[in-house]
Structure formats: C-alpha cells, structure tokens
Amino acid sequence: MLLDPASLTSPPLFGAAHIRAIDHAWAIAHPTAPLMPRAGAAAADLAATLARDTGECVLVLAGPGNNGGDALVAARQLRLRGFAVTVASRADPFYLPPDAAQAWAAWQADGGAVLADLPPGRRFGLIVDGLFGVGLQRPIEGDAACWIAAVNAMDGVVLALDVPSGLDADSGAVRGCAVRADHTLTFLGLKPGLLTAEGPDHAGTLHLDMLGAEAMLPATPGIALTQLESRHGLPPRRRNCHKGLFGHVGVIGGAPGMVGACLIAGRAALAQGAGSVTVATLDERLVVDYSEPRLMLATPEQLVATSPDVLAIGPGLGQTTRAHALLTAALGSPGALLLDADALNLLAADPDLAQRAAGRTSPTLLTPHPGEAARLLGVSGTDIQENRINAALRLAAQFHALVALKGAGTVIARPDGRYAINTSGGPWLAQAGSGDRLAGMAAALVAQGLSAVDALEAAVWLHGLAPA
Numbered sequence: 288m289l290l291d292p293a294s295l296t297s298p299p300l301f302g303a304a305h306i307r308a309i310d311h312a313w314a315i316a317h318p319t320a321p322l323m324p325r326a327g328a329a330a331a332d333l334a335a336t337l338a339r340d341t342g343e344c345v346l347v348l349a350g351p352g353n354n355g356g357d358a359l360v361a362a363r364q365l366r367l368r369g370f371a372v373t374v375a376s377r378a379d380p381f382y383l384p385p386d387a388a389q390a391w392a393a394w395q396a397d398g399g400a401v402l403a404d405l406p407p408g409r410r411f412g413l414i415v416d417g418l419f420g421v422g423l424q425r426p427i428e429g430d431a432a433c434w435i436a437a438v439n440a441m442d443g444v445v446l447a448l449d450v451p452s453g454l455d456a457d458s459g460a461v462r463g464c465a466v467r468a469d470h471t472l473t474f475l476g477l478k479p480g481l482l483t484a485e486g487p488d489h490a491g492t493l494h495l496d497m498l499g500a501e502a503m504l505p506a507t508p509g510i511a512l513t514q515l516e517s518r519h520g521l522p523p524r525r526r527n528c529h530k531g532l533f534g535h536v537g538v539i540g541g542a543p544g545m546v547g548a549c550l551i552a553g554r555a556a557l558a559q560g561a562g563s564v565t566v567a568t569l570d571e572r573l574v575v576d577y578s579e580p581r582l583m584l585a586t587p588e589q590l591v592a593t594s595p596d597v598l599a600i601g602p603g604l605g606q607t608t609r610a611h612a613l614l615t616a617a618l619g620s621p622g623a624l625l626l627d628a629d630a631l632n633l634l635a636a637d638p639d640l641a642q643r644a645a646g647r648t649s650p651t652l653l654t655p656h657p658g659e660a661a662r663l664l665g666v667s668g669t670d671i672q673e674n675r676i677n678a679a680l681r682l683a684a685q686f687h688a689l690v691a692l693k694g695a696g697t698v699i700a701r702p703d704g705r706y707a708i709n710t711s712g713g714p715w716l717a718q719a720g721s722g723d724r725l726a727g728m729a730a731a732l733v734a735q736g737l738s739a740v741d742a743l744e745a746a747v748w749l750h751g752l753a754p755a
Contacts, residue, residue, distance in 0.1 A: 299511075327356075334446055337446055341443075373411070375403070380392075414445045425462065431452075452466045472494045513710050549603050555731070561730070599729075601726070602627055627722060653690045696708045697709040
C-alpha cells in the first residue's frame with residue numbers, strides 16, 4: 288500500500304544493512320513469494336499515475352542488481368497496461384541475482400527488448416530509475432555516470448526506485464553523481480539518506496510502500512521526525528498560574544558587533560513560552576531591548592551566578608579571554624546548559640573545556656552547524672556532510688549530550704545511539720540568526736519542563752515551520 292511518509296508519526300529509518308536483513312528473513316519465511324513482484328507492482332502503480340497525463344513513452348533503466356529487477360517487473364506490468372515502454376540496461380543477465388534474472392526473462396518472454404544504450408533524440412514522459420539501489424558501495428563512473436547525466440538533462444518526470452541512483456541510502460551523500468528524481472518510491476521503510484544531506488535535493492516527493500512486510504520490520508535506532516508526538520507537547524497551562532512556573536532562561540553572548548544574536552535567542556525563548564528570560568551581553572552598552580522590553584538584562588557574570596533553570600551560551604559570544612572564562616563558569620551551572628556557536632568553537636579549541644563539558648551531570652545540549660561539528664571532531668566540513676548521522680552520534684557520545692546537527696535534515700542524536708532526522712524546514716532557514724532562534728526555542732522548552740531530548744526535537748521541528 289502506497290503511503291505518504293509525512294502522514295506517519297515517527298516512522299523508523301532503515302539502513303542498507305537493515306534492508307538486507309529484512310530481505311533475507313522474508314526469503315526464509317516466504318520462499319515461494321519473493322518481494323520483487325510486490326515492489327515492481329507498486330512501482331508500476333505509481334508510474335502509471337505519473338505517466339497517465341503525458342501519453343509519451345516510458346523509459347525504464349534497469350541496473351545489475353535487485354533494483355534493476357524491480358524496474359523490469361514494473362516495465363512488464365506497465366506494458367501489459369498499454370503503456371509504450373522502452374527498457375535500457377547494461378546488465379549481463381547471466382550475473383543477475385536470481386529474482387532479477389527471472390524478471391529479465393519474463394520481460395523478454397513477453398517480447399520486450401532491452402537496449403544497451405539510451406535511445407538518442409527520444410522524448411520520454413516518464414523515466415523510471417532502477418539503476419542502483421541501497422547496495423551501492425562505490426562511486427558511479429563511466430557509462431552509468433553518463434546515463435545519469437542524460438537522465439538529469441531530460442524533461443520527463445523521473446521516478447526513482449528505493450533511492451535515486453548514486454545516493455547513499457545510509458548517509459545521503461552522493462557517490463560520484465546521482466539521479467535528481469521528481470519522485471522516489473522507497474520500499475519496506477524510509478532510508479536515512481533520503482532525508483538528510485543531499486537526499487532531499489535528489490529524492491523529490493517521497494512515497495513509501497512496506498510491501499506487506501510490516502510484521503517483519505526490526506527495531507532500529509533512528510526515526511524520521513515527520514510530526515510531533517504527544518511527548519513533545521507541554522501540558523495546558525492552568526488559569527491559576529504565574530511566570531515562575533514556566534522557567535527562567537538565561538542567554539549569554541553578544542560581544543560587540545554581535546549583540547543581535549543574543550537578542551534573537553532571548554526573544555525566541557520568550558516567544559516559545561519561557562516564564563522569564565535574562566539576556567547578558569558582553570557588549571555592556573545594551574540597556575534595554577526596545578523591540579522586546581520584557582527581556583531582563585544582566586552582566587554575564589551576574590547571570591551565571593544566579594543559576595537560571597536553563598542557560599544558553601554562545602550566540603555572538605566571541606572567543607576572547609572573557610568569553611572563555613564565562614564558558615568555564617557556565618559548565619559548572621547546576622541546571623540544563625545549551626551550547627551554541629562560539630561556545631562550541633571554544634570547546635573545540637580547549638581540551639580541558641571539552642572534558643568539563645563531557646563530565647556534566649545535568650542535561651547538556653549542543654546545536655552545531657557542520658563547521659562547528661567539524662572543529663569539535665577534528666575533521667573537515669566535508670567529512671561531516673559525508674555522514675551527518677555518524678557525526679551527530681559521535682558528538683553525542685563524546686560529550687554525553689543531546690546534539691542537533693543543523694542543516695538539510697537536521698540530525699538530533701542521543702548519547703545512547705538513538706537519533707531522529709527532522710523533516711520540517713527548508714532553505715529559508717539558511718539565514719543569519721536562524722540558529723540563535725533555535726537555541727532560544729530549545730532552552731525555553733527545557734525550562735518549561737520537557738526532557739532535553741523532547742525539547743530539542745520539538746524545537747527543531749517547530750523552528751522548521753516558523754517563517755524566517
């Protein structure tokens with residue numbers, strides 16, 4: 288049954304190893320009913336819907352593995368439904384996996400031809416990408432790369448099966464080159480790589496078909512944050528209440544020239560419902576926020592000493608000696624601590640500070656962008672983007688903290704190895720001050736009583752919905 292992933296609540300994420308295990312378990316339990324005919328039928332159903340309005344030929348690209356077998360089953364069914372179908376493949380049928388070899392033989396038995404090259408000068412209303420699936424382990428090059436470049440230059444609608452060819456199903460990294468699909472029909476479960484890094488730009492609209500194998504799907508450490516759960520919500524406020532019940536958030540930062548970052552975080556904390564918010568800027572010329580006069584002001588040293596319920600430090604902090612001293616003091620705060628921006632850069636530059644952060648017993652939240660994450664882990668930004676999930680989990684384990692690695696498909700990681708990938712948001716968040724607002728939102732939700740992980744997930748999700 289075809290599903291819209293956005294309609295599901297926290298659907299699990301399945302990496303390539305999970306999919307191989309599910310395939311193996313299914314084959315043992317159902318030796319006479321392979322999954323490939325189901326996958327091909329689901330692909331044909333969606334392809335027929337996408338191709339119906341064009342009246343033009345459908346091009347099906349079949350690769351050398353089971354992904355190609357799914358495509359061949361879809362091609363055969365589309366042809367039986369009256370569609371004009373052209374199949375192109377460079378696969379050697381002798382070396383195909385058994386189920387894919389059967390699909391190849393069935394296509395040819397029905398009179399279907401297999402072209403070894405893309406037909407030149409032909410226009411196709413729909414292109415079905417079945418070149419490479421979740422098992423891809425190497426960069427795409429040679430003829431396959433040329434085919435992908437040709438597909439990306441075509442005017443027709445592109446439907447990818449399972450994952451766009453060339454996209455790493457586990458990480459969302461592109462292996463050499465990748466198909467830019469308009470739609471992706473993924474089987475059994477959502478793949479992490481579809482939701483983060485390059486995945487959202489290559490997958491297009493996501494569709495999911497579990498192929499009737501729901502009962503065999505294993506527990507996994509990752510979920511897609513497609514909508515908020517009840518655990519992410521604050522209880523209704525009683526009419527007989529006061530500001531002291533909803534937490535005090537402190538925000539430290541705002542070095543000269545960067546006061547705005549601190550104010551954005553403070554305003555966001557108030558807007559997200561914190562009972563009171565104190566902003567402490569290193570630029571001591573700030574005496575009032577005329578746009579949000581409810582913000583209280585203090586010196587950074589005074590604010591650390593008062594031990595607010597949640598302390599967020601880093602927005603516009605700078606990396607001066609004073610900033611270093613303030614972060615050292617903040618790490619001893621008894622309440623929850625959120626570290627952002629320059630607080631993270633200071634941690635990366637000082638192993639002693641990093642050790643202090645990792646040794647905290649109260650909740651610690653880190654909200655790095657890829658550059659800050661790279662400095663914390665001692666790698667390049669490219670390394671972070673090559674496997675954002677792994678990077679977020681490494682940071683969570685290293686600092687015993689909740690981590691939101693910001694970017695396309697923000698990854699929220701826990702120290703125990705569990706993670707979520709956010710599906711709200713978009714390129715409108717690529718703007719100065721966006722991360723400062725997220726810091727304030729998360730701090731406010733923790734101050735009001737949500738657990739650190741629920742607050743961070745909820746803040747990331749809500750931040751993605753908010754206008755820039």
